[in-house]
Amino acid sequence: MANLGYAQAAVSTAFRAVAYVFLEVIPHSAAKYVLSVLYVAYLVLYSLQPPPALEPTTKEEHSNGEAKVPFPTEDTTKELVETKTESEDSKPLPSIPTPAEESSSLTALLLSLPTPSRPLRLANLFINTLLAAAALEFITYPYFDDAAGVVYTRVGAVYPDAAKIVVRYPGLVGFNQTNATVQLAWRQVPKSGAVESDVWKDGPSALLSEELDWVNTVKLSSLWPSTTYEYTLRDANKTQLPYPSSPIRFRTFPDPYLNSGVNFRFLASSCIVPNFPYTPLQGRTIKGFDLLADYLWPKNTPGKFTMPPPSTSTPTPAETESADESAAGTSALDQPEPTAAPVFSVNAQTVEPVASKAPTEFMIFMGDFIYADVPIYYGDDKEAYRRLYRRNYQSPSFRKVYERLPFIHTYDDHEIINNYAGHSNDSSPPFANANDAFALYNAQGNYDSSQQGEHYYDFRHGDVAFFVMDTRRHRSIIEETDEPSRTMLGEQQLTALYDWLGRVNNTATFKFIVSSVPFTGLWTYEGEYETWNGFQYEKASLLNALHTVPNVILLSGDRHEFAAIEFPSANPARTVYEISTSPLSMFYIPLIRTLKKQSEDVINRTKEVVNVLEDGTTETVIVTEEVPQEKVLKYIADGNYKWSSIEVDTRDRQNPVANIDIIIDGKNAYSLTIRGEPVKLSPSMALGAYVPQSFKGVLGKIGLNPSSWF
Known part of the structure; x- marks a missing residue:
């Protein structure tokens, strides 16, 4: 039975080592098989272990199990009196585990060594079961939390005059419907201290379908270079959607x-x-x-x-003014x-x-x-x-x-x-x-x-x-x-x-x-x-x-x-x-x-080396040296x-x-x-380089979009 106990300890220690590596060092795919085998082997060995033996009694007993009490004699009576007197004079302190005993218990707990202590054996079983449960949670989490209802939007590619917007928004359709429409509403964010006069503008619509997992990407165009914009989402009736709670911001490239x-x-x-x-x-x-x-x-x-706190309110499409940028x-x-x-x-x-x-x-x-x-x-x-x-x-x-x-x-x-x-x-x-x-x-x-x-x-x-x-x-x-x-x-x-x-x-x-x-x-x-x-x-x-x-x-x-x-x-x-x-x-x-x-x-790489001569003049020498390729x-x-x-x-x-x-x-x-x-870069060919900023604004008011020209 001693060999069985040490086999159990070896399997338990190996299981813990593999679990630690799998959960904290490298989640190698082979570990799931090793952990399964080791844990099952540990449980089998644990079940085969005999229960801890009861401590032998030091009292002599009758055949019916009752303790035999010797007939008192003069000597035993005197001994009992003396023992009673000593116990009344000085009460012994409760026993405290020695450092050796504590070390032995800790080692048995860490290495799952054979021990007659039932609490230690149960503690080892509990630790290994927790590790098995942790590995199981780590492996199976995507099955139980498949994120099917996640709603999100993000900015992808950014251009000088456009940006790609990715949207996922399930839950907008009724029973037996397999598609929905989400529309972007966007506007330019004013610089700090400026007054915003533009209303929210209708942007492109993203057709979302169950077949494409309610995800789609649209391109927001007709933007100005090096300008900060923000957008939010509406449904097909142009009603503001609850997400995002604050507009998403981005800046176009120069x-x-x-x-x-x-x-x-x-x-x-x-x-x-x-x-x-x-x-x-x-x-x-x-x-x-x-x-x-x-x-x-x-x-x-x-x-x-430090930065100001984010905005907690979502402007509606009917709003005509933006909050100051420093407060948004x-x-x-x-x-x-x-x-x-x-x-x-x-x-x-x-x-x-x-x-x-x-x-x-x-x-x-x-x-x-x-x-x-x-x-x-x-x-x-x-x-x-x-x-x-x-x-x-x-x-x-x-x-x-x-x-x-x-x-x-x-x-x-x-x-x-x-x-x-x-x-x-x-x-x-x-x-x-x-x-x-x-x-x-x-x-x-x-x-x-x-x-x-x-x-x-x-x-x-x-x-x-x-x-x-x-x-x-x-x-x-x-x-x-x-x-x-x-x-x-x-x-x-x-x-x-x-x-x-x-x-x-x-x-x-x-x-x-x-x-x-x-x-x-x-x-x-x-x-x-x-x-x-x-x-x-x-x-x-x-x-x-x-x-x-x-x-x-x-x-x-x-x-x-x-x-x-x-x-x-x-x-x-x-x-x-x-x-x-x-x-x-x-x-x-x-x-x-x-x-x-x-x-x-x-x-072989050549480089110029400047040498100072004795007369104070300098000369430049071309030197060839060997350097590693990488x-x-x-x-x-x-x-x-x-x-x-x-x-x-x-x-x-x-x-x-x-x-x-x-x-x-x-x-x-x-x-x-x-x-x-x-x-030395090629000369500029951007029309925007020669058009005054104010004139661009005039063109925009009459329906022309000069940002699309460059």
């Missing part, structure tokens, strides 16, 4: 043809799973978004920027943020503070917005995928960010299935149903692709250009394709990327390229086939092209770690940088490091909650700057300044 320079921030990260690391009964919480909201809009604490619900677009931490300057090799209050205007989510296969694969059908998207939009953590900040997306493997490679075969399951959900909830709110139905796209914010890749749909299956023939992007997307590089080379200052997976080949575990490292020919060709374009910065995610990488070229001014940041709210692996410091391959600037693996806050400032044409703050667990962990190369 006119890209004015060439006046910009100063703004945007965010980038990837990978979220609600309630991980696990906390009981918090299935809707996404802590990374809670931290992000606190970062963007700090609470009213001393030493931090204030978005991230209208508010400065805390001063950034000191930064490390790449080119100058100095440490300097950067005081920045540029507004955060949007977030690029770089994939793994849902985990269709973690902790379990929920099935290859539309509802299984849609449920996970609804669950995220239902989260109060996410809601307080997406209602105030535009989001644009790309996807990675976990929106489909782990390590997915599409090989340009859309008919191969599970792509079709996974793509349906991604398109419905996220992609339709993105910028339009140059090819209908594709998920790669480009856009601009002033003189800053972006290209967002699709690294999954057209990726070759490595096991089935020879290295020279492999492609990450597919011929059509690669052509679009090269075309974009040619267009923005001299028309944009900074160029950001978004890849859901890292471009660098320095990551080891799975990096050989999951990152660009498995596509060496295409990567080398693309990198050569990037080195001919000034001020290229790659953004990536996927690895659940942070790394800043540089890719030097023969021209020191044409270094390409990669900022890889994830997860926003997911696991990381403690103690294990998977990134090499630099590549073994080197390149090199780590900074690597931080730890942290469940990571994102990049990137500030771009191109107002000084000769000194464009990108300031990058890496926020981990809500705190600034690393800062990097990338000083760009001056770019």
